[in-house]
Amino acid sequence: MTTAFNTSKPPFNLLSPAELGVLQNNLDIAYFQAGEVIIKAGEPPEGLHILLKGRVAEEDEQDVARPEELRHTYVHYTAEDYFGAWSSMRGRAIHNFVAVEETICHILPTRILLELVDSNPVFGDYFRNSFAGRFQLRSNGNVSQDMTEFMLARVGDSCMREPLILLEGTCIQDAFALMRERKVDCLLVRRGGRYGMVTGTDMLTALLQQGLSAATDVADIASYRLIQVGHDEYLFNALVLMTEHRIERVVVKDDQELKGILELTDVLSYFSNHSHVLGLRIDRAQTVEDLEEVATGLNDLVQGLNVHGVKVQFAMELIATMNEKVMAKLFNLLVPEDIQPHVCLIVMGSEGRREQILKTDQDNAVLMRNGLSWPEKQSVLEAFSRILARFGYPPCPGGVMVSNPEWVLSLEQWTQNLRHWSQQASGDNLLRLAIAVDAHAVAGNAALFKAARNWFFREMSSNQIFFSHFARAALNFSTPLTFFGGIKNKEHGLDIKKGGIFPIVHGIRTLALEHKVLETNTFKRIDQLIDSQQLPEKLGLDLVHALGLFIQLRLQQQLERMKSEGASDKDANMLVVERLDRLDRDLLREALHVVKEFKQFLTQRYRLEG
Amino acid sequence: MSLDVLTYLFVGLSFALYIGIAVWSRAGSTKEFYVAGGGVSPMANGMATAADWMSAASFISLAGIVSFIGYTGSAYIMGWTGGYVLLALLLAPYLRKFGKFTVPDFVGDRYYSSTARTVAVICTIFISFTYVAGQMRGVGIVFSRFLHVSIDMGVVIGMIIVFFYAVLGGMKGITYTQVAQYCVLIFAYTVPAVFLTMQVTGHFLPQTGLGAAVDPAFNSTLGGKPVLEALDGLVEELGFTAYTTQGTDNLFNIFFFTVALMAGTAGLPHVIVRFFTVPRVKDARVSAGWALLFIAVLYTVVPSVAAIGRLNLINTVNGADGKGTLYAEMPAWFKNWENSGLIAWQDVNGDGKVQYANGSPFKGAKPEFDGDKRAEDGHRLVSNGLTGDEAKFDAAKQPFANEVYVDRDIMVLANPEVAQLPDWVIALVAAGAIAAALSTAAGLLLVISTSIAHDLFKKTLTPHMSEKNELLAARGAAVVAILVAGYFGLNPPGFVAQVVALAFGLAAASFFPAIVMGIFSTRMNKEGAISGMVVGLVVTACYITYFKFMGGTPAQYFMGLTPESFGTVGMILNFVVAFIVSSMTPPPPAEIQHVVEDIRIPRGAGAAHSH
Structure with missing residues (x-):
């Protein structure tokens, strides 16, 4: 067993090398037998204890005297966990820390800990901060991680431009016209075996400041000291070169062969351009074939976003927008123009909430004006579903899509369904209702959808009994926490959808429906519920963090599995706790406690005792 | 095994069963995200409703009161059963559509007035309190008998157990626990009834036992006569009015009494909630039907338990010859109940024999025990007893003065002992009585605590209370409720069933009309409803007080x-x-009128979006 101190784990990775040196020099190692009291309540602890091996329980003061089964243990600490920081900073422990098994740990003396906390505010904050504060820290860490991933992209496969190359002897006037034509701001000119670069600014300087004529050869004003990067160089290095030399362009070469030009603005707007361009292309698509090409491109975007570890909330928003654009465009292409004002395409479920990360099943429906006659309805809508499937949106296994006549309804039928489902709020009906509550309009006449939704809001308004039954589903699964408040972990992992995501999403859905919140996205619903004081602010913010964390951890492990073993869909929601680092595990535990608190809130709010 | 050990075993086992079910149903996580029907069948829900419904008043006190007041007592049976039907058919489905859990919530929203809500809350709390008090007394009686402590001590023990069960245990309203409670209590009620009917008549079915003839082996003089006729003869000989005609001189009064019980029952808060626990409307209706059936199983047994129990009691106390039994020869149950203070003997004529007849052997109606002092033969001495000629009785009508006090509430519990049924039957009855009391007490405490915390504080007094404080207020209210109920359990203002009846009278006079008009009249406004409730409540309260x-x-x-x-x-x-008031004041807002119409004839959005 190694006794080396692992400095790569938070919070110790926040320390500078000099501070780490101080830390390493002052670390003690201590050994405790099972049952030995490591820190006694009411006494100052030796310092921060970092477990190397064994198990330590945090217990009530009086518990030492009691038989084991009567003790109240707050939490167990195992390898790589630490304890005693708070007690050290406070000068006195309020609980006993007792070795449950034979335990070896590093001890960072209180004096040194306090010095480090003083000298490094970020490190200090780590110990002082609440859950939300620590989450912030985690998010910041992630941003830099995103950047790193981004920087791993290579020059050749990103945003290099094809250069405009002119021969010696072209006059400035002609060169300028060509630049305008190609919509570039820079050209290369060849003089002998060398290339020179001329930019728009160079031309302006030559004409206005130096007083040269427009007939001057561009080769005379070109700069021949070009900075170049390799074709397979990291984008990051190109950026460093540009900043070092205070230039905005570099030439890309592959074995002395000129490949293109890399512009600073292109590098910086690498991401936004990527999706922006796609959005424009969707708008411009004239035929189904055009659209298909873009839709297939979306797959790359999705993968790219995931690989680059873009912040989950942002990625979800972006992907949902793109998916909706594709569907709306396809709908407009297929449905005759004279029909469009009388129908409305809605998306439902996670798509309606804009919370999918990968392309998910088609969950959609069509609302029609009462008494609309549209004979080709069935064939058109079947084509719609079929083409979407071709675009990479798998058909809904439950048949919730427009090719199924059950989901192509007149306003009257739709409201009748909603009423029926709400009166039989259990099983499949509850499922359908939950999907429908997350609906929002994507194409066609949105007024139809709004009429139905507002009617339903009114119909259900203050029906406490309905909301009580509706909310109950959020309590169907127990929160995976042990009696002592630790994470209940099984070998194959814990189901984070059942244990964390679903209770939050469904509970918030219920509250949103009751308070007529128009938003369908869970995060935005929470914001609005806090604004209208239907949800305590602290609980609401904790829920936002918790849900964000669950989704992010799930995605992280999904991607890991995809890389290594080619995971099946079955365990898409499984989180293997052992694979999380100490900080993530901490955050997960606290987030699950937030879920538990939220469930209690729902129980109280909707009378779900028993 | 002794009777005590058996009783502890039965009570302990039944408790283990309830707790086991509660734990099991808590721990079980479902596989599906959206579960059909909450997994509870309408039949199970019907049983749970029946357990909620049948309180200690039904289980312990009802047969006792019928037994002693005779024919008139059937008003309780009709009133309470009829009230359930009224509730199930006339009110619950509409309240469900209106979407309110409690009557105060409904009244408050329907009459757009927090005054109306507050009046309804007070009525609810008052009814629930009296009801819980009844449960407490019931539990106290059981504990006092089987733990051999005084009734007061029994009530205190009962309070503690109910507190842990309902408030800390968090076991309120778990359907399957209540199903188990129903099974225990119905078994505990019918098994001794079957034994008793068999013993007295040789006929096995208690429901039809009243029509059977008395078995000559049971009593040679009464043998061959139908039960009711035998009973009539027996009680008339002892100076009472005939069992079957008792109180029939004022049928008008019985009718009004029955109506008051029905209307009051229809507003019972903890039973209304049960109709809302099933997610599907259709299932709720079916389970109401099942509940009625399950309730009927017990209620139809009551008349025969009452009549045959009385017959058996008189037969046992006065002996087969009708001349009384020497105290020393009295069976153990008589002495046991004497220790609880629920039976007393005052040897009026000094012959050493226990004799039961009309009249009271005490100054006043109830015995006042002289501490724990005992006579030489071991019976408890009372300080307000009458001797010799002090006890006046009409010698033409009865052979001797009454010397015995029997508390009506012990009838069902004592029956199996009086009939000398096997010990396990007696133990079973104890477990059943506790089940009846606990299931109702838990349901009621939940209602009281949420009524106070939610309807009174959150909706009326302090609208900005946080959810946490609401929970705290609910817990606090439950504790206060138990304490107050315990107080009334210790100092009962009458017999359990009678006190409850008074509360129902008030409920019938106050919010029953408000609910009915709230559902069926679009024109009824808050002015009308409030003045109606106030007039009804005040007039009735004054009459009762006077x-x-x-x-x-x-x-x-x-x-x-x-x-x-x-x-x-x-x-x-x-x-x-x-x-009258509503026709003279402006109609309710159009919005409310729409809602009331919608409760019965729903409309869709199509109509709303026809433009």
Whole structure:
């Protein structure tokens, strides 16, 4: 067993090398037998204890005297966990820390800990901060991680431009016209075996400041000291070169062969351009074939976003927008123009909430004006579903899509369904209702959808009994926490959808429906519920963090599995706790406690005792 | 195994069963995200409703009161059963559509007035309190008998157990626990009834046992006569009015009493909630039907338990020859119940024999025990006893003065012992009585605590209370409820079933009309409803106060109506006043009128979006 101190784990990775040196020099190692009291309540602890091996329980003061089964243990600490920081900073422990098994740990003396906390505010904050504060820290860490991933992209496969190359002897006037034509701001000119670069600014300087004529050869004003990067160089290095030399362009070469030009603005707007361009292309698509090409491109975007570890909330928003654009465009292409004002395409479920990360099943429906006659309805809508499937949106296994006549309804039928489902709020009906509550309009006449939704809001308004039954589903699964408040972990992992995501999403859905919140996205619903004081602010913010964390951890492990073993869909929601680092595990535990608190809130709010 | 050990075993086992079910149903996580029907079948829900419904008053006290007041007692059975039907058919489905859990919530929203809500909350809390008090007394009686402590001590033990069970245990309203409680209590009620009926008549089915003839082996003089005829003869000989004609001189009063019980019952908060626990409307209706059936199983047994129990009691106390039994020869149950203070013997004529007849052997109606002092033969001495000629009785009508006091509430519990049934049957009855009391007490405490925390504080007094404080207030209210109920359990203002009846009278006079008009009349406004409720409540309360506490005599009764029956008059007044006032004041807002119409004839969005 190694006794080396692992400095790569938070919070110790926040320390500078000099501070780490101080830390390493002052670390003690201590050994405790099972049952030995490591820190006694009411006494100052030796310092921060970092477990190397064994198990330590945090217990009530009086518990030492009691038989084991009567003790109240707050939490167990195992390898790589630490304890005693708070007690050290406070000068006195309020609980006993007792070795449950034979335990070896590093001890960072209180004096040194306090010095480090003083000298490094970020490190200090780590110990002082609440859950939300620590989450912030985690998010910041992630941003830099995103950047790193981004920087791993290579020059050749990103945003290099094809250069405009002119021969010696072209006059400035002609060169300028060509630049305008190609919509570039820079050209290369060849003089002998060398290339020179001329930019728009160079031309302006030559004409206005130096007083040269427009007939001057561009080769005379070109700069021949070009900075170049390799074709397979990291984008990051190109950026460093540009900043070092205070230039905005570099030439890309592959074995002395000129490949293109890399512009600073292109590098910086690498991401936004990527999706922006796609959005424009969707708008411009004239035929189904055009659209298909873009839709297939979306797959790359999705993968790219995931690989680059873009912040989950942002990625979800972006992907949902793109998916909706594709569907709306396809709908407009297929449905005759004279029909469009009388129908409305809605998306439902996670798509309606804009919370999918990968392309998910088609969950959609069509609302029609009462008494609309549209004979080709069935064939058109079947084509719609079929083409979407071709675009990479798998058909809904439950048949919730427009090719199924059950989901192509007149306003009257739709409201009748909603009423029926709400009166039989259990099983499949509850499922359908939950999907429908997350609906929002994507194409066609949105007024139809709004009429139905507002009617339903009114119909259900203050029906406490309905909301009580509706909310109950959020309590169907127990929160995976042990009696002592630790994470209940099984070998194959814990189901984070059942244990964390679903209770939050469904509970918030219920509250949103009751308070007529128009938003369908869970995060935005929470914001609005806090604004209208239907949800305590602290609980609401904790829920936002918790849900964000669950989704992010799930995605992280999904991607890991995809890389290594080619995971099946079955365990898409499984989180293997052992694979999380100490900080993530901490955050997960606290987030699950937030879920538990939220469930209690729902129980109280909707009378779900028993 | 002794009777005590058996009782502890049965009670312990039944508790283990309830707790086991509760734990099991808590721990079980479902596989599906959206579960059909919450997994509870309408039949199971019907059983749970029946367990909620059948309180200690039903289980312990009902047969006792029928037993001693005879024919009139059937008003309780009809009133309570009829009230359930009224509730299930007339009110619950509409309240469900209106979307309110509690009557105060409904009244408050329907009449767009927090005054109306507050009046309803007070009524609810008052009814629930009296009801819980009844449960407490019931539990106290059981504990006092089987733990061999005084009734007061029994009530205190009961309070502690109910507190842990309902408030800390978090076991309120778990359907399957209540299903188990129903099974235990119905088994505990019917098994001894079957034994008793067999023993007295040789006929096995208690429901039809009343029509059977008395077995000559049971009593040679009464043998061959139908049960009721035998009983009539027996009680008339002892100076009582005939069992089957007792109270029939005022049928008008019985009718009003029954109506008051029905209307009051229909507003019972903890039973209404049960209709809302099933997610599907259709299932709720089916389970109401099942519940009625399950309730009927017990209620149809009550008359025969009452009549046959009385017969058996007289037969046992006075002996087969009808001359009384020597105290030393009295069976153990007599002495056991004497220790609880629920049976007393005052040897009026000094012959050493225990004799039961009409009249009271004490100054006043109840014995006052002289500490724990005992006579030489071991019976407890009372300080207000009468001796010799002090006890006046009409020698033409009865052979001797009454020497025995029997508390009506012990009838069901004592029955199996009086009939010398096997020990396990007696133990079973104890477990059943506790099940009945606990299931109802838990349901009621939940209602009281949420009524106070939610309807009174959150909705009326302090609207900005946080959810946490609401929970705290609910817990606090439950504790207060238990303490107050315990107090009434220790100092009962009457017999359990009678106190409850008074509360029902008030409920019938106050919010029953408000609910009915709220559902069926679009025109009824808050002015009408509130003035109706106030008039009904005040008139009824005054009548009751005058006759119960200010010395009014039966001769002064309005049209011969007892205070228990007067609730119906209050109810009629309520209706009349409400209609007159509402027709003179502006109609309710259009929005409310739409809602009331929608409760019965729903509309869709199509109509709303026809433009």
